[in-house]
Amino acid sequence: MRRWNWLVAALPLAAQTPLAGQVAAGQLEEGARIFQQGCAVGYCHGAGGAASRGPRLRGRTFARDYLIRTVANGLPGTAMPPFKGRLKEAEIAAVADYVMSLRDISESAAAQAVVASASGTIHTAPADPGRELFFDAVRGTRCGTCHALDGLGAAIGPDVLKPDKSRTPKTVRLKTGESFPGVVLGTEGGSTVVYDLTGDPPVRRSLLATEIAAISAGSVWKHDTGRGRYSAAEMRQIEAFLTKARGR
Amino acid sequence: MLLCAPALSAQPEASGENWLHYGGTEKSWRYSSLSQINTANVKRLAPAWMLQTGDPDGGLQVTPIVENGVMYLSTSRNRVYAIDAKNGAELWQYRYEVPKDFTLIYGPWNRGVAIAGGRVFMGTIDNHVVALDQKTGRELWRVQIEDSRQCGCNITAAPLVVKGLVVTGVTGGDSAHRGYVTALDQKTGRVAWKFWTIPGPGEPGHETWAGDSWKFGGGSSWMTGSYDAELGLIYWSIGNPAADFHGASRAGKNLYTDSVVALEADTGKLRWYHQQIPHDVWDFDTAYENVLLDADVKGTRRKLLVNVNKGGIAFVVDRTNGKFINAWHVVKNLNWVKGVSETGELVGRNEPEVGKTKVLCPSIGGGRSWNQAAYSPRTSLFYTTGIEWCQEVTAQEEKPSEGQTYFGGTFKLVAPPDKDPHGHLGAYDPVTGKRQWTYRSKYPLLASQLATAGDVVFTGDVEGNFFALDARTGARLWNFQTGSGHRGSPIAYSVAGRMYVAAPTGLGSALAGLMSQLWPETEKFRGGSTLVVFALPEEGK
Numbered sequence: 001m002r003r004w005n006w007l008v009a010a011l012p013l014a015a016q017t018p019l020a021g022q023v024a025a026g027q028l029e030e031g032a033r034i035f036q037q038g039c040a041v042g043y044c045h046g047a048g049g050a051a052s053r054g055p056r057l058r059g060r061t062f063a064r065d066y067l068i069r070t071v072a073n074g075l076p077g078t079a080m081p082p083f084k085g086r087l088k089e090a091e092i093a094a095v096a097d098y099v100m101s102l103r104d105i106s107e108s109a110a111a112q113a114v115v116a117s118a119s120g121t122i123h124t125a126p127a128d129p130g131r132e133l134f135f136d137a138v139r140g141t142r143c144g145t146c147h148a149l150d151g152l153g154a155a156i157g158p159d160v161l162k163p164d165k166s167r168t169p170k171t172v173r174l175k176t177g178e179s180f181p182g183v184v185l186g187t188e189g190g191s192t193v194v195y196d197l198t199g200d201p202p203v204r205r206s207l208l209a210t211e212i213a214a215i216s217a218g219s220v221w222k223h224d225t226g227r228g229r230y231s232a233a234e235m236r237q238i239e240a241f242l243t244k245a246r247g248r
Numbered sequence: 249m250l251l252c253a254p255a256l257s258a259q260p261e262a263s264g265e266n267w268l269h270y271g272g273t274e275k276s277w278r279y280s281s282l283s284q285i286n287t288a289n290v291k292r293l294a295p296a297w298m299l300q301t302g303d304p305d306g307g308l309q310v311t312p313i314v315e316n317g318v319m320y321l322s323t324s325r326n327r328v329y330a331i332d333a334k335n336g337a338e339l340w341q342y343r344y345e346v347p348k349d350f351t352l353i354y355g356p357w358n359r360g361v362a363i364a365g366g367r368v369f370m371g372t373i374d375n376h377v378v379a380l381d382q383k384t385g386r387e388l389w390r391v392q393i394e395d396s397r398q399c400g401c402n403i404t405a406a407p408l409v410v411k412g413l414v415v416t417g418v419t420g421g422d423s424a425h426r427g428y429v430t431a432l433d434q435k436t437g438r439v440a441w442k443f444w445t446i447p448g449p450g451e452p453g454h455e456t457w458a459g460d461s462w463k464f465g466g467g468s469s470w471m472t473g474s475y476d477a478e479l480g481l482i483y484w485s486i487g488n489p490a491a492d493f494h495g496a497s498r499a500g501k502n503l504y505t506d507s508v509v510a511l512e513a514d515t516g517k518l519r520w521y522h523q524q525i526p527h528d529v530w531d532f533d534t535a536y537e538n539v540l541l542d543a544d545v546k547g548t549r550r551k552l553l554v555n556v557n558k559g560g561i562a563f564v565v566d567r568t569n570g571k572f573i574n575a576w577h578v579v580k581n582l583n584w585v586k587g588v589s590e591t592g593e594l595v596g597r598n599e600p601e602v603g604k605t606k607v608l609c610p611s612i613g614g615g616r617s618w619n620q621a622a623y624s625p626r627t628s629l630f631y632t633t634g635i636e637w638c639q640e641v642t643a644q645e646e647k648p649s650e651g652q653t654y655f656g657g658t659f660k661l662v663a664p665p666d667k668d669p670h671g672h673l674g675a676y677d678p679v680t681g682k683r684q685w686t687y688r689s690k691y692p693l694l695a696s697q698l699a700t701a702g703d704v705v706f707t708g709d710v711e712g713n714f715f716a717l718d719a720r721t722g723a724r725l726w727n728f729q730t731g732s733g734h735r736g737s738p739i740a741y742s743v744a745g746r747m748y749v750a751a752p753t754g755l756g757s758a759l760a761g762l763m764s765q766l767w768p769e770t771e772k773f774r775g776g777s778t779l780v781v782f783a784l785p786e787e788g789k
Contacts, residue, residue, distance in 0.1 A: 037646060042422050042492065042531075042612075042655035043353060043758045047642075050660055050765050053353065053758035074351045081351045086649070135398055137650065138426060138463050140442065144395060152398050191386070196436070203437035204390040 031098025034091055038083065049102045053079060058102045067096035130241025133234050141229065143238065145201050149245070156183060156195045156202050157223075161246050169197055169219040174211055181221035197221050260477075261541070261625070262701075267314045267739040270360050270406040271620065274475035275540040278622035279699045280740035284747035286702030289784060290716045290726045296748060296783040297336030303327055306357035307756025308777040311406060311696070311737035313363055319741075319750070320363060320382075322406075323777060324356040326372050330385060334743040336781065340385035346373055352402055353653060354419035354470070357757060359737075360406030362414060365434050369414045371403025377416055377432055389437035393418065399425050400651030405472045410482060410513050413440055417469030421487035421533065422655055424464035424648035429473070429484050429509075431516055441516030445469060445486045445504050453503035461498035464648040466490030467505045471618055474538040476551075476567060481519055482511045483540070483553060483567065487533035492612075493600045493643040494529070494656025501526040506534045508555055508563075510570060520570035522592075524555075524563050529599050529643070530584050531612050531655075532559030537620045539630070543679050545573055554623075554678050556632055559584060560615020563592070564679055576681020578616055578634040578674065581609040581664040600643040600657060609638035611661050613692070613759050620737060622697035622705065623678060627719050630678035631705050633693040637669045637766060638662050661765040669766055673697065673707060675722060685722030691767060694759060696737035698749070706749055708734025710760065710773060714751045714780065732776030735760060750781045 039054075040047045049057030071092045074082035083092060135144040135152060144153030147160045158167040172182040172194055182194040183202075191206035192215075230238065262281040263272040272278045285293060299321070301308060306324035313320045319333040326344035331337065346356075352373070361370045367388065368380040375396040379388045393416070396402045401420030408415045413431040420427060427445040432438065445467035447453035457465055466489045473484035489498055489505040506525035509518055524534045539554045553567040560579040565572055572592030586596025600606055614635065621632035643657040663669045671692040675684040695708040703719040710733035716726040736752025754776035764771035 036644070036658065038653070040658045041646070041653050042658075043762065044653065046762075046765060047640075047658040047660045051761060051771065052765070053761045055761070056764065056771065076349050076351060077346075077356075078351060079353045079355070081353075081652075086652070135395075137394070137399060138448065144398065152395055154392050154395065196389075196438075199391065199436065199438040201392060201439065204392075205437070206387050206389070 027094050027097050028101055030091065031094035031096070031101075034087065034095050035098050038087075039095065049099060057099050059104075061103055062100060064096050064100060067099050068092055071095050128241050128244070130237040130239070133230060133238050134241065139229055141200055154201070160242055169221045171216050171219045172196075172207075173213040173216070174207070175213045176211075181219035182215075184215060263740065265742045266316065267312065267741045268363070269313075270311050270362065270408070270472040271474060271537055271539075272739070274408070274410070274477065276474045276537045276620070277539060277541070277625075277699070278620055278697060278737070279624055279701075281701045282740050282742055282747045283701040284742070285700065285704065285740075285749065285784060287704055287718050287725060290702070290704050292784055293716070293726055293728070293749070293782045294785055295728070296781050298781065299329065299331060299336050299779040301327065301329065301777040301779070304754055304775050304777040305756065306355065307733070307735045307760065307775055308752040308754035308779065309357045309359050309736045309757060310752050311360040312739055312750050312752070312779065313361055314739065314741040315363060317743040320361050320368055321779060322358045322361050322370055324358055324756070326358055326370060328361060328368060328370060328380065328385065330368075330382075333741060333748065334746070342380055342385040342387065344370075344372055344378065350374060350397070352396060352400065353422070354402055355404055357404055359404055359472070362407040362409045364409035364414070365412075367434060369407045369409065369434070371405065371407055371416045373402055373404075375399065375402045375418065377403070377407065377414065377430075377437070379414070379434070379437060391432060391437045391439070393430055398651050399423075400653075401425050401468070405470055408473045408475060408482065409434065410475050413513070415473060415482060417471065417473070417484065419468050419470045421466040421468030421470065421535075422490060422492055422531070422653060423466070424490060424650050424652055424654040425468070426463055426465060427467035427469055427486065429469045429511070429516070443509070443511055443516045443518070445509075447503065456500035456503045458497065458499040464490060464650070464654060465498055465502060465505065466492075466654070468533075468535070471535050471537060474540050474553075475513065476540055479551075479568060480513050481567070482513050483538040484509055484511065485534045485536060485538060485555060487535040488528050488531045488558075490654040491646055491648070491656025492529075492531035492654075493641060493659075494602065494645055495527055496645070498527075502528065506532065506557070508534060508538060508553065508565065508570070510567070522563070522565045522570040522572065524557055524561070525559065525594065530559060530608065532557055532584070532614075534558075534563075536616070536618055539621060539623050539678070540567055541623055541678060543628070545679060552679070554630060556616055556621060558614040558616070560610050560634065561588065562632070562676075562681060574679055574681070576676070578632055578676075579610050579636055581636045581638055582615060583609045600641045602643045602645065605640045605642045607638055607662060608641050609664055610635060611637045611639035612641070612659050613637065613661070613762050617692065617694055617759050619694050619735070620696040622699035624699040624703075624705075624719055626701060626703060627675070628677070629675040629684055629719065631673060631675050631697040631699055631719075633671060633673050633697070635671050635692040636664050637692070638664045661762065663766065673705075673717070673722075675705075675719070687717055687722045687724070691770065692759065692763060694757070695734035698738045698740060700740055706738050706751070708738070708751055708753065710734065710755055710763070710770065712753070714738070714753070714782075728780075728782070730778070730780050732774050732778070733760070746783055746786070748781050748783045750779055753778050753780055
């Protein structure tokens with residue numbers, strides 16, 4: 001772990017604000033460090049909260065509770081992501097305090113604060129190797145392409161924690177003569193919605209009743225054994241992860 | 249397949265009655281062969297109809313598509329409208345179900361749909377491709393390219409339709425992500441091929457990435473490609489490597505980031521590539537349009553490709569083989585590199601440093617933004633914008649976390665050394681870069697250009713003006729205040745013999761927010777999302 005050069009410039013700045021008496025100096029330094037790593041970057045809030053794609057934070061007044069809630073949960077429907085899980089509670093509070101300290105900050109002081117801040121990384125939870133394989137992006141198609149878990153992945157095949165038969169593929173025959181193995185989701189707006197499993201990834205198709213010749217039980221489809229996508233050792237890691245997850 | 253209107257057959261690079269592709273045609277000229285509106289009468293142009301999309305977040309960044317009197321238009325949150333192109337009457341609308349629990353730094357904007365074979369195709373805010381019935385707007389199929397909650401990526405660009413395929417790029421270049429270009433079968437939605445923009449283990453080019461950096465190296469493909477039907481090649485521009493400003497962990501050239509790649513349309517196989525910026529540490533994507541034009545080079549007619557990158561440099565290559573022809577710049581304030589050698593190599597790199605703040609020009613916002621250039625075969629001029637601005641940039645080490653931002657630094661916009669930040673639109677020789685004229689703008693110009701056979705160049709500014717310039721002199725001939733800034737792409741088309749010019753209005757996007765660092769008043773510029781369509785007044789009405 002690298003040793004931080006603490007944000008020296010933030011101290012006199014913080015002293016100018018009414019907050020200074022309430023917030024421990026270390027808290028602002030920690031908040032500034034996290035802000036620099038996760039909030040000021042690229043097109044987000046800009047160095048010192050100067051505004052970019054994200055709104056300007058400098059020179060504005062926010063309620064502390066609102067900041068904590070927003071950092072933790074994000075703002076659904078916008079570009080603001082939730083940091084809960086990536087940051088600890090105390091770290092989220094530190095970011096909120098830092099943002100509040102930007103209220104009376106002048107432009108030059110904010111820029112200076114950023115220059116003085118050091119490199120570091122924001123906290124991330126260690127991942128289970130089996131879980132990593134389940135969602136491993138560099139393989140293209142992976143378990144998560146067809147199975148949802150913990151809010152990630154597509155719910156096309158069965159729930160891997162509680163498998164049932166509702167997602168068993170059937171044979172869908174169209175009047176055009178086309179036939180394919182499909183997971184039938186139900187009807188939506190007058191169409192039958194089916195995942196066509198011949199696509200990789202599967203294709204969600206909306207079929208009119210007039211297009212369908214028959215949907216019958218059973219299909220030629222077989223679950224990928226993982227061969228070619230995962231090694232035997234990797235498959236064991238995935239199974240170990242799922243066993244553990246089922247026991248949660 | 250192109251449904252050719254008579255006006256098109258004479259010149260396949262020009263749009264006529266219809267505007268069928270994102271860039272006008274597959275060669276991305278943004279040029280209309282229509283001349284009813286011209287330098288002599290453009291001052292009589294008046295609004296014919298308007299469409300308010302009701303979806304203003306992110307502005308209206310679209311290029312409308314027109315076929316046989318029907319316009320197809322997408323909005324930020326993936327609504328699609330089919331409109332009677334002569335009067336604005338809605339024929340159908342489609343609303344994509346945007347997940348509610350969803351946040352993403354790339355978006356919510358959408359830059360357009362594509363049409364082919366009776367279907368309308370669109371990439372979505374959460375990285376799906378959908379196909380709609382062109383007559384009714386009914387959804388036919390939908391495919392998740394990759395889970396956007398995992399990859400932190402999505403699709404904002406219009407797809408390219410080619411030979412029974414719908415080809416799409418992906419965002420994610422400023423996140424820990426490995427990019428790709430995906431081609432799907434237009435009828436079935438099945439993936440036909442996928443081109444990874446960063447080669448995997450065992451593939452040529454993989455050695456240009458140190459360690460595991462290839463897994464999170466960016467290489468997004470966030471704009472729309474071009475196509476040369478005669479050569480059977482798709483040209484796609486690949487964006488910057490991640491982390492943007494910090495390259496220590498990804499030693500090497502980082503192929504195919506900051507490159508134009510030529511892919512065989514049928515297979516997605518790489519035919520050639522031309523890398524403009526090896527080991528980019530400035531976030532200067534080669535992401536923008538590839539304009540395919542033919543011109544004389546030292547007395548010989550050549551098939552060329554012109555691509556202006558975010559660093560403010562235009563690269564001209566032979567599109568049959570990727571061989572470097574020339575490079576020229578679209579901005580005065582450019583210090584990230586001293587120049588480009590006669591063989592196309594960058595000379596005198598000026599890189600960001602860890603823990604040290606450097607003034608680099610242009611800014612991360614680009615020597616130009618993604619809004620596209622136009623090329624007129626009548627004037628043989630290439631019309632592109634430029635932005636004079638700089639930034640103080642500080643690199644920092646960041647740990648990649650899949651799907652999360654991975655910039656490797658922060659920046660702050662500053663004025664250039666001459667204290668004169670501004671935008672401009674220039675008319676250039678596409679091969680030599682010799683500038684014929686310059687139109688100056690107070691702020692960056694963030695809308696695409698439209699060139700027409702009436703020798704008029706149309707574009708809009710962030711203050712809401714939609715205006716016409718003389719294509720030969722740059723003189724402003726006409727102006728209309730539309731009420732909100734321009735961040736989309738105007739087009740021309742005709743219905744029943746009447747020519748229309750359609751201008752998407754409504755300010756939004758990352759740059760619209762970024763501008764306020766240098767021009768604080770722009771923070772209060774009004775957003776919106778309205779299509780304003782102009783025509784000459786009809787006789788006797």
